[in-house]
Every structure is written in C-alpha cells, then in structure tokens.
Amino acid sequence: MSVIADASLTRFGKREETLLDLACESAVPLVKKYSQDIDFIIVSNAYSGEYNDVSGLNNLISTRLSLDDVPSIRVDNTSGSGGSSIMVADSLIRSSSARNVLVIGAEKMTGFPTKRSTRIIASLLQPEERSSGMSLPSLGAFMARSYLSEFGAPREAIARVAVKNHHNGSLNPYAQFQSEISLEEVMNSKIIADPLRIYEYCPISDGAVSLLLVPDENAKSFSSSGAAITGTGYSSSTSSISSRKSITTLDCVKRSSEMALRYGKITNNDVDVAELHDMTSVLEIIESEDAGFFRKGEGWKAVMNGDTDIGGTVPINTSGGLNSKGHPIGASGVAQAAEIYQQLSGKAEKRQVQNAHYGFSLSMAGFGNSATAIVYEGLS
Amino acid sequence: MSVIADASLTRFGKREETLLDLACESAVPLVKKYSQDIDFIIVSNAYSGEYNDVSGLNNLISTRLSLDDVPSIRVDNTSGSGGSSIMVADSLIRSSSARNVLVIGAEKMTGFPTKRSTRIIASLLQPEERSSGMSLPSLGAFMARSYLSEFGAPREAIARVAVKNHHNGSLNPYAQFQSEISLEEVMNSKIIADPLRIYEYCPISDGAVSLLLVPDENAKSFSSSGAAITGTGYSSSTSSISSRKSITTLDCVKRSSEMALRYGKITNNDVDVAELHDMTSVLEIIESEDAGFFRKGEGWKAVMNGDTDIGGTVPINTSGGLNSKGHPIGASGVAQAAEIYQQLSGKAEKRQVQNAHYGFSLSMAGFGNSATAIVYEGLS
Numbered sequence: 001m002s003v004i005a006d007a008s009l010t011r012f013g014k015r016e017e018t019l020l021d022l023a024c025e026s027a028v029p030l031v032k033k034y035s036q037d038i039d040f041i042i043v044s045n046a047y048s049g050e051y052n053d054v055s056g057l058n059n060l061i062s063t064r065l066s067l068d069d070v071p072s073i074r075v076d077n078t079s080g081s082g083g084s085s086i087m088v089a090d091s092l093i094r095s096s097s098a099r100n101v102l103v104i105g106a107e108k109m110t111g112f113p114t115k116r117s118t119r120i121i122a123s124l125l126q127p128e129e130r131s132s133g134m135s136l137p138s139l140g141a142f143m144a145r146s147y148l149s150e151f152g153a154p155r156e157a158i159a160r161v162a163v164k165n166h167h168n169g170s171l172n173p174y175a176q177f178q179s180e181i182s183l184e185e186v187m188n189s190k191i192i193a194d195p196l197r198i199y200e201y202c203p204i205s206d207g208a209v210s211l212l213l214v215p216d217e218n219a220k221s222f223s224s225s226g227a228a229i230t231g232t233g234y235s236s237s238t239s240s241i242s243s244r245k246s247i248t249t250l251d252c253v254k255r256s257s258e259m260a261l262r263y264g265k266i267t268n269n270d271v272d273v274a275e276l277h278d279m280t281s282v283l284e285i286i287e288s289e290d291a292g293f294f295r296k297g298e299g300w301k302a303v304m305n306g307d308t309d310i311g312g313t314v315p316i317n318t319s320g321g322l323n324s325k326g327h328p329i330g331a332s333g334v335a336q337a338a339e340i341y342q343q344l345s346g347k348a349e350k351r352q353v354q355n356a357h358y359g360f361s362l363s364m365a366g367f368g369n370s371a372t373a374i375v376y377e378g379l380s
Numbered sequence: 381m382s383v384i385a386d387a388s389l390t391r392f393g394k395r396e397e398t399l400l401d402l403a404c405e406s407a408v409p410l411v412k413k414y415s416q417d418i419d420f421i422i423v424s425n426a427y428s429g430e431y432n433d434v435s436g437l438n439n440l441i442s443t444r445l446s447l448d449d450v451p452s453i454r455v456d457n458t459s460g461s462g463g464s465s466i467m468v469a470d471s472l473i474r475s476s477s478a479r480n481v482l483v484i485g486a487e488k489m490t491g492f493p494t495k496r497s498t499r500i501i502a503s504l505l506q507p508e509e510r511s512s513g514m515s516l517p518s519l520g521a522f523m524a525r526s527y528l529s530e531f532g533a534p535r536e537a538i539a540r541v542a543v544k545n546h547h548n549g550s551l552n553p554y555a556q557f558q559s560e561i562s563l564e565e566v567m568n569s570k571i572i573a574d575p576l577r578i579y580e581y582c583p584i585s586d587g588a589v590s591l592l593l594v595p596d597e598n599a600k601s602f603s604s605s606g607a608a609i610t611g612t613g614y615s616s617s618t619s620s621i622s623s624r625k626s627i628t629t630l631d632c633v634k635r636s637s638e639m640a641l642r643y644g645k646i647t648n649n650d651v652d653v654a655e656l657h658d659m660t661s662v663l664e665i666i667e668s669e670d671a672g673f674f675r676k677g678e679g680w681k682a683v684m685n686g687d688t689d690i691g692g693t694v695p696i697n698t699s700g701g702l703n704s705k706g707h708p709i710g711a712s713g714v715a716q717a718a719e720i721y722q723q724l725s726g727k728a729e730k731r732q733v734q735n736a737h738y739g740f741s742l743s744m745a746g747f748g749n750s751a752t753a754i755v756y757e758g759l760s
Binding site: 047 | 400426427429430433434435436438439440442443447448449450451452453454455456457458464467468470471472474475477500501503504505506507612614615616617618619620631632635636745746749750752
C-alpha cells in the first residue's frame with residue numbers, strides 16, 4: 001500500500017509561466033523537504049508537444065529540480081492522465097520498483113485560440129467521429145439532452161452543479177475561479193453547445209500539482225497525517241462513442257469504481273468526500289450515479305437537495321472541480337488526489353468536510369473512454 | 381517476475397499506413413491468440429501528437445483491437461519509451477495490478493522533411509542548448525571527435541559499427557535496411573555532422589512491435605519458451621549536456637546497467653546477446669563500455685576484433701540495431717526486447733546466437749538523458 005504523504009499545488013488559471021516553470025513551482029516545496037528520498041518521478045502530462053513544443057518533459061523537469069540521477073517517465077491518458085499516473089506510482093511502490101515517488105501533474109493550455117485548443121483535444125476522438133465534427137463540448141450537450149429526457153430531470157438541476165462547484169471554488173485559494181455564481185447567471189450565460197452554457201464547462205487552464213507517494217510502512221516518518229491509497233480501479237470503454245449502448249451511462253466509470261471500492265474494502269456509503277470529473281456539469285451527475293453514490297436517474301435529485309454540497313451526505317468536488325478549479329489536463333487527476341489528501345488530513349481550511357476519513361476520486365479520459373477510480377483512507 | 385511470452389513486429393521503414401494501423405498490425409497476432417488474457421495495455425509512444433495529430437492513442441488502439449474494456453496508458457520517455465514501458469509493465473505484473481500486459485511500441489515519423497523531424501526531436505533538449513542550435517546528430521559528432529582523441533581510436537572503428545549492424549540487418553526480415561554495406565561505402569557516404577556520415581545514423585522510421593508479458597508462474601501455460609525479465613535498472617542524467625563532466629561517458633547507462641545486472645544476479649560475462657541504443661555508431665561503442673562489457677576506451681577494439689559480431693564473445697545489436705533496423709522512437713526499446721526474446725527462444729533464424737541464455741538490452745532517452753537496462757533469462 002502507498003500513502004500520499006504530502007501535496008503541493010500552483011494556482012490554476014491563465015499563467016504567464018512556461019509548462020516547465022509551473023511543473024517545478026509545484027514540485028519545489030516537496031523537493032526542498034524530501035530531495036534525498038525521491039527515487040522516481042512520474043510526470044502526468046498529455047499535450048506538452050501540442051501546446052508547448054516540448055518533449056522529454058520528465059527529464060527536463062528532473063534536471064531543473066537538480067534531481068539529475070532520478071529516473072522518470074511521462075504517463076499520458078489524456079484527461080485521465082492523473083489517475084493513471086497515481087495508479088502507476090502506487091504499483092511501482094508496491095512492487096518495490098521505487099520507494100518514494102514524486103508525481104507531478106502539469107499542463108499549460110492557454111495562449112492558443114479556443115478553436116485551436118478544442119481541435120487539439122478533439123484529436124483523441126475516433127478518426128471517423130472526429131471528421132464528422134464531433135467535439136467534447138458537443139458530446140456534453142448531447143449527454144445533457146439525453147439525460148433530461150430519459151429521467152425527466154429539470155434543466156436547473158444540471159446548472160446547479162456549476163453553482164455548487166463555483167461556490168466550492170470560491171473557498172479554494174488554488175482555483176481558477178474564486179467567485180460564486182447564481183443559478184440565474186449560469187442559465188443566462190452564453191450557450192456553448194445547446195442546452196449547456198459557458199459556466200457549465202471547465203475553462204482552459206494552466207497549472208501543476210505535485211504529490212509525494214511513499215510506502216505505508218514508512219509513511220509516519222514523513223508525516224503524522226496523510227491519505228493511504230487503499231484501492232485503485234481502472235477500466236476503459238470504446239472510444240467510438242456513437243457505438244455505445246447508452247450515452248447516459250459510462251461503463252468504464254462503473255467498472256473502475258466497483259473495482260476500487262472492492263480493493264479498498266468499503267462501500268459508497270462509507271465515502272466522506274469525492275472528486276469527480278466534471279468537465280461539464282452533466283458529467284458530474286452521471287458519474288455520481290455510475291460510481292454508485294446514487295441510483296441511475298436520481299443523481300440530479302441529490303444536487304437539488306444539497307446532498308453533494310460541503311456538509312451534505314456525499315460532498316462532491318469540494319475543490320471546485322474541473323468546473324471552477326480549472327482543468328489543466330495532465331494536472332487534473334493529480335489535483336483530485338491532492339484535494340482528497342487535504343480533506344483527509346484536515347488541511348482543507350474553508351472547504352473542510354468534518355470528520356472526513358474515506359475519500360474517492362474518479363479521473364476520466366476523453367468522454368468516458370477510460371477511468372481510474374481511487375479509494376483513500378485518512379491516516380490520522 | 382514477469383516473462384515475455386510472445387512478440388510480434390511490423391517491418392520497420394517508410395510505411396504508408398497510419399500510426400494506428402501500424403500499432404494494430406503488430407498487436408493483432410497476439411490479440412488473436414490471447415484476447416481473453418490481456419488485462420492491461422501499455423502503449424510506448426513519444427510523438428503521436430507532433431507527427432500524427434493524434435492524442436489518446438492508447439484508447440484508440442484498444443477500441444480498434446476490440447479490447448474495449450481493457451485499461452491502457454501511454455508511457456513516454458522519448459527514445460527510451462520502450463524500456464520504460466517494459467519496466468512499468470513488469471511492475472504492474474509484480475504488484476498484481478495487472479496480470480497479463482500487452483506492450484505496444486509504435487511510432488510513425490516519415491512524411492515530414494528531415495529538417496522538421498530533427499526540430500521535433502530537438503524539443504527534448506534543454507531550452508538554452510536547443511536555442512544554441514544543438515541537435516542530436518551534432519551531439520553525436522561531438523561525442524565521436526572526443527572519443528577518437530581521448531582514446532586514440534581509429535576513425536574506422538566507429539564506422540565498423542555501421543558495417544556490422546547493416547550486416548545484421550540484412551539477416552532481419554523486419555529491418556528497414558536489409559542490405560550489407562562496406563567500410564568504404566560508410567566512409568565515403570554523405571557527411572551529416574563531421575566526422576559522422578549518413579550510414580552511421582539511424583534512419584527516420586515507422587514501425588511497431590508488440591509483446592505479451594505474463595507472470596512467471598503462468599508463463600508455461602502460454603508457451604514453452606520465453607524470456608524472463610530477471611532484472612531492470614533505470615537512471616537519469618542531467619539533460620543539460622554541456623554541464624556533464626564528460627561527453628564520452630554516459631552516467632545513466634552505467635547506473636542502470638549495474639542495477640539491472642545486480643537484480644538479475646548475473647555479470648556482464650554471462651550475457652550472451654545484447655541490444656544497445658545505437659542512434660549513431662559511436663553511441664554503441666560508448667554504451668558497450670558504460671554497460672560494462674568492455675573497459676572505458678576499449679570498446680572500439682572489440683568492434684575491430686569482431687567480438688560484437690554474431691558469433692563473437694558479446695554479440696551486440698544482432699537485430700541490426702537502430703542503425704539498420706530503424707528507429708521508430710516509441711517502438712525501438714520494445715523491439716530490443718523482442719529481439720532478445722527471439723534470441724533466447726531460438727527464434728532468431730539467420731541471426732541466431734548459439735546457446736543464447738542470458739540477454740541484455742539498453743533503452744536510452746535523449747543523449748544519455750535517461751536509460752533503462754533489462755536483463756533477461758531464457759525459459760527453455
């Protein structure tokens with residue numbers, strides 16, 4: 001078993017620094033404390049070549065951090081890179097291939113026109129679907145329409161996800177957006193892909209997050225608190241979205257969540273705080289159902305009831321989620337783990353969920369193309 | 381411990397097919413045999429975005445192979461991606477995170493002008509050194525000059541690496557170049573970066589290789605032969621090449637080789653066949669010293685004596701190496717393992733090293749920026 005012993009984040013948003021600068025900004029506080037202990041570096045990043053004209057990012061980072069000898073790799077699984085990187089780090093530790101792993105999630109995506117950025121991300125779609133003009137925002141809209149009609153949910157329920165996550169973001173000093181928004185503001189904002197509006201989509205973001213993962217038997221020598229990774233689950237679905245049986249169910253989310261909970265030896269009811277992949281508002285609702293927190297078709301009620309608020313029965317995206325915290329692609333899944341680490345260590349300040357002991361995160365690639373679920377247990 | 385139970389290659393070279401086509405061409409023979417057994421896919425690829433305008437390659441591949449549910453990641457470490465991917469696959473198996481892993485190395489790099497291709501690869505250099513106009517070919521020339529003057533080696537010794545590797549390539553049906561060349565042809569060929577000539581550099585290549593890795597306790601249920609991975613070693617060096625103490629020693633090669641041999645519980649003398657990273661001819665000589673096969677400054681003598689020929693005391697790059705087999709970046713390290721698998725399983729046909737039992741491969745990133753060494757033992 002491995003334990004997240006420490007975490008460090010940059011503020012997410014539109015940043016002037018380079019990708020390499022941001023990655024190192026997040027890592028330096030950990031390197032200062034643990035440089036002698038780190039014996040492997042995993043860089044979670046998907047698009048350094050496309051956005052930043054950089055390759056071999058992991059090696060450039062280790063050099064900049066003066067960790068010249070420390071071996072490193074880049075792990076990519078598009079938006080799900082963070083979850084995959086943590087899963088690999090955990091496996092390296094459990095197989096004794098590495099002792100203490102520095103996981104750095106980093107991406108710098110601003111600076112390009114939105115259209116070009118959307119085109120880069122669309123390069124993950126099936127070639128046939130991509131050439132038909134599909135994009136991730138349009139798929140979100142299709143999912144929202146299907147969900148509303150299939151389950152008779154009110155349109156406002158989906159928008160309320162954005163209201164909640166902007167509220168949570170307003171409590172997170174690392175979030176890209178730190179202002180609350182009202183339901184009216186969401187519903188009157190610019191349409192991106194009908195019926196979804198701009199406040200319901202994650203922004204284009206820069207940012208980085210670093211974690212130190214250590215073997216559980218040594219965890220106490222690093223810190224009295226921490227988040228043990230007690231279960232990981234991972235699965236994929238076809239990337240041919242038009243060939244899926246349902247657009248309102250994400251099979252890989254179901255399978256990966258079941259697997260992580262089984263290994264973690266807990267049930268959904270035990271989870272005190274969860275981070276989901278809300279690239280767009282409706283995804284949070286669908287995932288909250290497929291991860292097993294609510295019955296299919298009833299996730300929207302939980303949002304309306306406040307069950308997913310900080311203080312609710314299952315607080316979801318206390319960090320602000322991708323929606324408000326921002327979504328630097330390779331960093332997002334690592335940031336989810338950082339949020340859970342902070343919550344389970346009692347370090348989440350204004351966002352703190354009381355008595356949080358078990359955490360859950362779901363890092364997703366593409367549009368349900370692949371998912372990594374992680375179950376965490378607080379050490380203290 | 382994990383075992384390479386099967387391997388499948390495409391021919392390397394200038395190929396008309398897409399990256400996705402090539403990856404699947406190499407994988408299909410294994411998927412046909414083992415589709416029910418594969419529970420994780422690692423794609424070794426560095427430049428799908430830069431060369432092929434594709435992201436999420438691992439997920440596109442699993443869909444094309446009808447392995448929809450099978451989780452996957454992309455592992456990148458530039459030219460060393462293959463060694464890193466195998467190291468991760470081995471760790472996933474040893475930690476029971478996965479049972480049987482399909483490792484697919486694939487890259488498609490032709491179709492761009494050489495200048496643009498060199499520029500893409502140069503994106504792995506330190507920003508300061510890159511802006512000074514350094515490139516990997518020019519670093520090779522600098523290394524060759526330094527080696528010749530430091531150790532009094534004759535210029536021909538370096539060229540003989542290309543003669544040997546083209547001979548080996550002529551025996552390999554998957555190699556990009558399958559024709560022998562003479563010493564005179566090498567020495568009279570076009571200068572790329574003085575003193576090195578075109579036949580001494582690997583070509584720009586397309587190609588893919590797939591391996592099935594399984595836990596050793598199950599290996600016999602897949603095949604009576606195979607190559608057990610008994611030791612892996614990995615290390616990095618600064619990517620700031622001008623700040624290294626010596627240009628004729630690759631520290632990460634020394635450290636990774638020592639580590640792999642230690643875990644594999646053998647010495648250099650036990651190795652029957654080795655694949656090294658001969659991006660340019662002089663690198664093979666330097667690595668053969670730093671990996672410990674010859675004393676520093678004496679690797680050139682081994683080439684002149686024929687010690688590194690098939691039939692010599694330490695056959696090196698029996699596949700033809702990057703020099704003749706080709707160097708599709710993400711595929712190369714995986715192809716090294718495929719060659720060792722074939723040699724240790726008695727399947728190397730015209731290239732077969734007699735009584736080969738222990739193998740060694742060295743997959744390297746950048747210009748000694750990072751290295752993964754692997755020690756193998758034949759099962760049969």
